[in-house]
Amino acid sequence: MAAQTGSMKPYFSPAGPDWPSVVVAGGFHTAVVLMRNLARRGLHTSCIDSNPRNPAFRTVYGKAHLCPNADQQPAQWLEFMISLAKSFRQRPVLISSSDQYVTAMAQHADALEPHFIFHRSSSAVQGLLATKERQYSVADELGLPVPRTCFVRSLEETMAFAAMARFPVILKPLHFREWKSIPREHPLFEKKLIVIDSPGELEQQYRLAAGLNPNMVIQEMIEGPDSAKLVYLSCYDRTSRRIGYSMLRQVRTDPIYFGSASLVEPVSDPDAAELCDQFLRKLNYVGLCEIELKRDTRDGQVKMIEANPRYSVTADAAPYGGVDLGWLHYLELIGQSVDPVEPDGTYFRHIALFRDVASFRSYIRDGLLTWGDFIRSYFGPVHFFDFDWHDRKLAIGTLALVSKQLIAPSIRRILPRR
Numbered sequence: 001m002a003a004q005t006g007s008m009k010p011y012f013s014p015a016g017p018d019w020p021s022v023v024v025a026g027g028f029h030t031a032v033v034l035m036r037n038l039a040r041r042g043l044h045t046s047c048i049d050s051n052p053r054n055p056a057f058r059t060v061y062g063k064a065h066l067c068p069n070a071d072q073q074p075a076q077w078l079e080f081m082i083s084l085a086k087s088f089r090q091r092p093v094l095i096s097s098s099d100q101y102v103t104a105m106a107q108h109a110d111a112l113e114p115h116f117i118f119h120r121s122s123s124a125v126q127g128l129l130a131t132k133e134r135q136y137s138v139a140d141e142l143g144l145p146v147p148r149t150c151f152v153r154s155l156e157e158t159m160a161f162a163a164m165a166r167f168p169v170i171l172k173p174l175h176f177r178e179w180k181s182i183p184r185e186h187p188l189f190e191k192k193l194i195v196i197d198s199p200g201e202l203e204q205q206y207r208l209a210a211g212l213n214p215n216m217v218i219q220e221m222i223e224g225p226d227s228a229k230l231v232y233l234s235c236y237d238r239t240s241r242r243i244g245y246s247m248l249r250q251v252r253t254d255p256i257y258f259g260s261a262s263l264v265e266p267v268s269d270p271d272a273a274e275l276c277d278q279f280l281r282k283l284n285y286v287g288l289c290e291i292e293l294k295r296d297t298r299d300g301q302v303k304m305i306e307a308n309p310r311y312s313v314t315a316d317a318a319p320y321g322g323v324d325l326g327w328l329h330y331l332e333l334i335g336q337s338v339d340p341v342e343p344d345g346t347y348f349r350h351i352a353l354f355r356d357v358a359s360f361r362s363y364i365r366d367g368l369l370t371w372g373d374f375i376r377s378y379f380g381p382v383h384f385f386d387f388d389w390h391d392r393k394l395a396i397g398t399l400a401l402v403s404k405q406l407i408a409p410s411i412r413r414i415l416p417r418r
Contacts, residue, residue, distance in 0.1 A: 026098030027054030
């Protein structure tokens with residue numbers, strides 16, 4: 001009998017008593033919400049990560065296992081994963097919530113496959129999309145529009161791009177996590193990208209970043225407001241048949257204009273959804289994928305910002321519209337028959353609370369939002385990515401960070417500068 005999931009809401013728990021456990025690869029809050037959604041279905045969930053400070057080590061939804069760093073100690077990480085798998089009664093399902101583990105699973109797919117349930121054959125494609133160096137060229141080859149993009153390895157290549165580019169442009173690392181692991185005092189620490197307005201500024205910023213890694217991405221900016229950004233969330237089975245999708249509109253981002261979504265809402269955009277679906281089917285894609293897009297106000301064309309071949313922050317929004325992507329992926333992995341699911345038309349807002357509070361003053365400063373608009377956006381059907389009273393430790397931690405964000409500007413105005 002086919003699994004009927006279209007009308008299921010996130011709190012319904014229909015898992016069988018002997019179904020395989022789930023190991024989520026990653027320890028960020030993305031892992032927490034995936035564990036939560038699957039645990040509420042009645043599954044035993046756990047996760048792995050190399051950083052014990054990440055939120056998954058404090059969640060109530062499953063045990064977090066501290067593992068070696070998959071980038072820095074690949075052999076030790078593989079040994080750890082095989083040992084972990086042997087601690088389960090049967091092969092557990094392995095789902096990635098982090099680019100780092102998408103890459104690790106692709107690199108070690110043959111060795112992991114006897115011990116975990118995942119789509120080994122699709123790992124290479126997912127690993128391909130996990131690097132910006134290839135995902136843009138692949139998208140362009142298969143008909144998904146992308147802004148003019150160049151992968152540079154030297155200052156000479158950078159300035160050659162500057163000579164033909166339309167500014168502003170964006171400079172970013174091949175992997176976003178490259179600038180998250182650098183010393184805190186470095187100007188690029190934890191930055192996702194840099195927006196650059198002139199060739200001279202591009203030269204200056206490239207020189208700064210090249211000291212970390214000379215291989216980078218330069219891309220022309222897609223013109224338009226944050227509200228022109230779309231997110232296509234999807235799950236494909238082993239035959240590359242789409243078994244679930246959701247379209248969302250980004251209302252606010254952190255940081256403003258070029259950051260990750262902090263508030264999204266459902267939207268109907270059949271043309272954009274079809275464009276993404278065609279791209280992934282041409283790629284013979286299998287598994288979970290998020291594609292971030294933006295409609296360019298200059299030509300009206302939808303263009304890809306980036307693809308994330310894994311469970312993502314915005315994937316947590318899809319279940320509130322009737323499409324529980326993590327659950328669909330799990331069912332397909334264990335061999336259940338799954339009928340394709342589409343959004344049920346429910347309206348809601350999905351908010352990454354810490355991100356949203358961190359960025360809303362920028363919207364007010366630029367005249368894009370009023371205090372009233374901001375407060376009203378928290379009324380009505382609202383669901384939070386990083387605030388869940390059932391997960392008390394993490395909820396209190398989020399409230400503490402939010403309070404700090406709200407109070408800090410006032411304290412800086414009151415206290416004298418040293």
